[in-house]
Amino acid sequence: MVELDQLRALSARVGADPLLVQAAGGNTSLKQDGVMWIKASGTWLKDALARDIFVPLDHKAILDALAKDDPACESCVTFVRTDLNSTGLRPSIETTVHALMPQRVVVHVHCVNTIAWAIRADGEQRLAEKLAGFTWAFIPYARPGLALAGAISSRMRPGVDVLVLGNHGLAVAAETVEAADALLAQVVTALTRPVRAAAKVDRTALARLCTGTAYKPAIMDETHALATDPLALKRSGKAVFYPDHVVFLGVGVATSFDGNPPLVAIPGQGVLIHQDAKPAIEPMGRCLADVMRRVEEHDPLVALTDTDIDRLVNWDAEKYRQTLKVT
Template sequence: MVELDKLRTLSARVGADPLLVQAAGGNTSLKDDGVMWIKASGTWLKDALAKDIFVPLDHAAILAALATNDPACESCTAFVRTDLNSTGLRPSIETTVHALMPQRVVVHVHCVNTIAWAIRADGEQRLSEKLAGFNWAFVPYARPGLPLAGAISSRMRPGVDVLVLGNHGLAVAADSVADAEAVLERVVAAVNRPVRDALPPDRQALAKLCAGTTYKPAAMDETHALATDPLALKRGKSLVFYPDHVVFLGVGVATSFDGQPPLVAVPGVGVLIRNDAKPAIEPMGRCLADVMRRVEDNDPLVSLTGEDVDRLVNWDAEKYRQTLKA
């Protein structure tokens, strides 16, 4: 299928951009002849050209189930076209986002610039200035699955092809891969935010701290900003602003080795990653640093509540994603 091949190429390109997608986050889809092909849960978009990461589903069946608030829409495994599913994988935990957008192609990303707006209490108002030329909708935060499907349904209007998901990310849609990519590029340019310079890590100090431990310095310079940017650490140490933060890093960011956390931010020095940490840990740590470097001290931010966090970590679909590795 030519269009699916084009989607694989776009997926790999988007998945390789840490400002758009981190680790297994984000997903893409294509609707064709009643079948919706969507990225499988736990797979990485950057691998789209090297691995078969798409799962086929019965699109009409999903829509019918959503109309009745069917609990099967939480995982959407009941709608997989097993006759076409060579991978045996499960569909993305955000399948309902894609199903509800009527366009053929949907690209959902965790764009750090979008998130930096979408975690603000006045995010919808501020984005209305940035996205004045788009047919877009702002969707207040809701857990993926049925809650998010309901939130999207209440905000959708004919012609909407851009969704900003509060405390979550961005979804764009079009009837071809090329057009979806064009919309994505325009939106990303429109929501761009200034980035604070980050102090470099103290690599000598990090080397001493690692000696004799099961930790090593983070590979990406940008990740170290989580420890060297005071505001990034101040906010990230105790608050959670979007789902993938709590799912991969837990509540807050550790600043000591106590409990052997997968990531440790040493204030003013840099970030250490446990040697056996999942491949997603550093990309998620960098994402948090990237988002926080795009907010200011007086920005009116809204974090996820304790109840939001509980609903995420105890969700069966999310538990399944956590069992998978890149």
């Protein structure tokens, strides 16, 4: 399948860009001959060329179920084409986003520049200025599954090929992999925000802080900005602005070793990662730092509510993703 191979190549490239995708976040899909191939839940896009990460589903069955508000759309496992599913994995928890977009190819990313706009109270208005040349729609925050499907359906219009998901990310769609790739690049360029420079980190001092603990300094320089950029730590210290933050890092950002959190931001010094932390933890910490370095002091931000957070962490589809070793 030539097109699926093209999608794998695009997926691997997009998945390797931390400003677009972090760890198991993001997903891509291709609709072909009634089958929608989509990234499996908990897999990493960057691995698309190294392993089989796509799950086949009956596209029409998903659409029929969505029209009936069928609870099966929460996980979409009912619609997997088991005769074609060699991996045995579940489809992405954001399958409904892909199913509802009529274009053949859909690319959904957790673009940090997009998120920095999509967490603003005036995000839809500000995005309208940036995306004036695109056929796009803003979708207010809703948890993936039926809730998000309903939110998308209420705002879709003929020709829409760009979705900005409030407090979440970006999805673009086209009839070919090449066209989807080009559209993604155009939208990301349009939404690029200024970024504050990251302070230089004293890794020797951080190593001393880790002595006698189960922690080690974060690998990526950008991750440390979560602790060295005062505004980044201030704005994210007690709040959650998008789903993957709370799913992987918990509520807010830990600043001490109390409770053995997976990530600790030592104010003014840097970020430490627990030695037993999942591989996703540092990429998620860097994502938060990257988003917050694009936020200014007086930007009107909207955090997820306690109810939003509870619906995420107690969602069966999300619990399944957390059980996978790859995350």
